[in-house]
Amino acid sequence: MGARLILLLLPLVMATNAAADELSAGDTAWVLTSSALVLLMIPGLALFYGGMVRSKNVLGTIMHSVFAMGVVGIQWVVIGYSLSFSEGNWFIGGLDFVFLNNVGMESTSSIPHLAFVMFQGMFAIITPALITGAFAERMKFSAYAVFILAWATLVYNPVAHWVWGPGGWLGADGLGALDFAGGTVVHMTSGFTALVAAIVIGKRLGYPSEPILPNSLVWTVLGAGLLWFGWFGFNGGSALGANSSAALAFATTQIAAAGGAVAWAAAEWFRTGKPTVLGVASGIVAGLVAVTPAAGFVGPMAALVIGLLAGVICYSAVLAKRSFGYDDSLDVFGVHGVGGTLGALLTGVFARGVWGDVDGLFAGNVDQFLAQVYGVAATAVYAIVVSYILLKVIDLTIGLRVSPEDELRGLDVSQHGETGYNL
Numbered sequence: 484m485g486a487r488l489i490l491l492l493l494p495l496v497m498a499t500n501a502a503a504d505e506l507s508a509g510d511t512a513w514v515l516t517s518s519a520l521v522l523l524m525i526p527g528l529a530l531f532y533g534g535m536v537r538s539k540n541v542l543g544t545i546m547h548s549v550f551a552m553g554v555v556g557i558q559w560v561v562i563g564y565s566l567s568f569s570e571g572n573w574f575i576g577g578l579d580f581v582f583l584n585n586v587g588m589e590s591t592s593s594i595p596h597l598a599f600v601m602f603q604g605m606f607a608i609i610t611p612a613l614i615t616g617a618f619a620e621r622m623k624f625s626a627y628a629v630f631i632l633a634w635a636t637l638v639y640n641p642v643a644h645w646v647w648g649p650g651g652w653l654g655a656d657g658l659g660a661l662d663f664a665g666g667t668v669v670h671m672t673s674g675f676t677a678l679v680a681a682i683v684i685g686k687r688l689g690y691p692s693e694p695i696l697p698n699s700l701v702w703t704v705l706g707a708g709l710l711w712f713g714w715f716g717f718n719g720g721s722a723l724g725a726n727s728s729a730a731l732a733f734a735t736t737q738i739a740a741a742g743g744a745v746a747w748a749a750a751e752w753f754r755t756g757k758p759t760v761l762g763v764a765s766g767i768v769a770g771l772v773a774v775t776p777a778a779g780f781v782g783p784m785a786a787l788v789i790g791l792l793a794g795v796i797c798y799s800a801v802l803a804k805r806s807f808g809y810d811d812s813l814d815v816f817g818v819h820g821v822g823g824t825l826g827a828l829l830t831g832v833f834a835r836g837v838w839g840d841v842d843g844l845f846a847g848n849v850d851q852f853l854a855q856v857y858g859v860a861a862t863a864v865y866a867i868v869v870s871y872i873l874l875k876v877i878d879l880t881i882g883l884r885v886s887p888e889d890e891l892r893g894l895d896v897s898q899h900g901e902t903g904y905n906l
Contacts, residue, residue, distance in 0.1 A: 506593060506595060507593040507594065507724065507725075509724075511598055512725070513724065513725040513729065514720055514723060517602060517716030517717070517720020517721075518601050518716070520714075520716025520720070521602070521605035521609065521713055521716050521717050522608075523712070524605075524714065524717065525551070525605075526709070527705075527708075527712075527713055528706060529544070529548035530545075530703070530706030530709065531707055531710060531768075532616050532706070532813055533699075533706070533903075534697055534699040534701065534702030534704075534705075535619075535812075536697065536698060537698055539893025539894070539902075540620045540893050540894045540895060541903035541904075542899055543620075543624070543898055543899060544619050546899060547619075548612040550628065551631055554631055554632055555607055555611060556604065558607075558635050559600075560582070560583050561582055563604075563635060564586075564600050564603065566640035566644065567603070567607075567640045567644050568580065568603065568647070568648050569649075570649050570650065571648070571649075571650065573645075574641060574644070574652070575640070575641050586600055592723045592724065594723060602723075603647075606668070606669055606717075607635060607639060607640075610669045611673065612631075613669070613670070613673035613674075614631075614634075614673045614676050614680060616677065616814070617676075617677030618883075619812040619813055620812060620894060621688075622684060622883055622885070623881070623885050623898070624898040624899070626877050626881055626883045626884075629881065633873050638672055638866055638870060638873075642668050642862055642866070643668050646660065646667060646668050647668065653861065658857060659850075660855055660857065661776065661780055661830050661841060661851070662858070663721055663775065663776055663777060663778045664717055664718045664721035664776065664778055665717070665775050666772070666776025666777070666823045666827040666830065667776065667859065669775070669823070670775060670819040670820070670823025671819075671824055671827065671859065671862045672862060672866045673815065674816050674818070674820020674821065675820050675862075675863050675866040675870070676867075677815035678811065679866075680870065681812070683875065683883070684883050685810070685884070686809075687810055687890070688887060691805060691810075700760050703760075703761060706764075707767050710767070710768060714771045714775075715737075717736075717775070718778040718779075719736065721778070722779060731779055731782075731839075732779045735778045735779075735781060735785075736774060736778055738774075738783050738790060739770040739774030740767050740790060741787075742770050742788075742789070742790025742791040742793070743766040743767055743768070743769045743773070743794040744763050744767045745766070745791070746766060746770075746790065746791040746793070746794025746795050746798075747762050747765055747766025747797070747798045748763050749794075749795075750799075751798060762798070765818060766793075766794040766797075766798070768818055768822075769794055769818050769822045770790035772797075772823055773797075773822045774790060776823070776830045777789060777829060780838060780839035781829075781833040781839070782835060782837070785833035785835075788829075789826060792825065793822050793825055796821060796822075797818050797822050797825075798817075800816070800817035800818075800820075801814045824859050824863070827855050827859050828852075828856065830843065831844055831851050831854065831856070832852060834846070834848075885897060
């Protein structure tokens with residue numbers, strides 16, 4: 484009787500063990516850790532941006548990042564994840580995962596499905612927060628709250644589906660454009676939206692005739708350090724496992740950040756005779772941005788080249804904004820828009836099969852480079868057009884910009900009734 488019972492139960496036991504074997508404890512631990520690292524980047528971004536604005540706007544600027552953690556965090560689990568990663572069509576995902584319906588502990592790339600949801604959710608949160616540096620010190624908080632909710636739904640979610648979602652037209656199921664951790668999905672969408680926002684909302688009062696000085700570069704450097712630290716989870720976690728791809732992404736992330744820091748400082752030193760702390764901090768971020776799409780597809784020396792080029796080219800892009808006459812307060816387009824575009828294109832140049840199973844232009848694969856070009860163009864155009872429409876609609880309804888009086892008083896007091904410093 485006992486033997487018969489064991490035989491009856493054996494298929495059930497084997498099935499249970501097989502299901503358990505699909506999940507990897509190591510992979511799960513790494514992705515959960517990476518999720519926490521990416522979340523830490525958001526207060527890191529708050530410090531990075533908060534240090535660069537005037538003291539009367541420090542809390543308002545920090546609030547942009549902190550509030551995104553709440554608003555987009557809710558949007559993601561209600562509908563954002565479903566629109567990005569469920570089966571849909573070539574443009575947008577379906578509604579299979581709305582309210583995280585059908586999401587549980589089942590395996591997705593050797594990790595629980597819910598772990599994947601949370602990891603990707605951190606990307607969704609930080610992306611609209613990146614945009615805020617472009618309109619720092621002058622946007623109404625009510626307009627910002629409406630904007631990030633609409634933008635996450637209408638810009639971020641569709642582009643994430645294009646590149647990473649099942650059936651998306653731009654990624655593995657379509658054109659084959661490469662984006663390891665978000666060069667197009669995160670940095671290009673936020674960077675080009677930032678350019679549009681800076682133009683639509685207009686310049687800060689007194690810019691550029693009056694000096695507008697940062698309140699604490701110490702905060703900015705601390706923020707840059709937290710961003711660098713968190714980026715190991717941002718890029719390394721995108722391997723979705725504790726594996727060789729994660730190790731490669733970890734290494735290329737470190738190397739490109741170092742290259743960006745040195746190259747920006749060198750370019751600044753050559754031009755002005757003095758390298759600045761702000762320049763090094765900006766170069767770190769530029770190198771990190773540029774290597775993001777390439778992190779798991781290129782070798783260490785290619786990552787160094789990417790970082791060095793990013794430092795010089797992003798610095799040049801920041802200098803160019805005055806010539807073009809727009810006020811991107813904290814240089815979001817110059818760093819994220821230009822850096823993300825550069826990184827996406829260089830991924831198509833330096834990708835090598837020995838690292839990520841895909842060859843790029845230097846290995847003779849012209850088609851891969853062309854796929855990167857198409858991806859860059861489509862992402863830029865889509866982000867610009869949809870963001871412009873959203874900003875115009877908000878401006879015509881509740882208004883985008885605070886009054887001149889409130890701008891002079893500062894957003895901390897006028898929008899939040901607080902001050903960052905009571906000295």
